[in-house]
Amino acid sequence: MPIENNKVLVQRYFSVVCGLDTNTEIGDFFSDDVVWHLPQSNPAIKPNPRIGHAAVMDLLSTGVWIYKPGSLDIQLQNLVSEQSRVVAQFTLKAKLSNGKDYLNDYIMLFSIERDKINGVWEYLDTLYQWQLGTFDNMS
Secondary structure, three states: OOHHHHHHHHHHHHHHHOOOOOOOOHHHHEEEEEEEEOOOOOOOOOOOOEEOHHHHHHHHHHHHHHEOOOOOEEEEEEEEEEOOEEEEEEEEEEEEOOOOEEEEEEEEEEEEEOOEEEEEEEEEOHHHHHHOOOOOOOO
């Protein structure tokens, strides 16, 4: 897959995540053997990393409990691609389920193989999440 196509794939992924594309299923972007890595300091994500399509879909569908529904706003700043990797830099703004305003910077590294995302490494300020009490009401 040409490098530019990898970048377009990640752009399309973010269009779905942001609700701009409601005709594409989020699961269509991932390979069966996808692995999603999160910071080890995140107590809500167990196991970590998530391995396999079903585990990543579970992560994406249940990991949003920390945000109030409808409050998620992702501002994509940069996409940089090289070979089979794409790096996305973005800001995520939301209202947390505890009522506090949330604004955090993220970097995600995507690995792409055969037109599918097969690896994700997510980086963010987890200390900031702790300071806002994001994980206080974990069940």
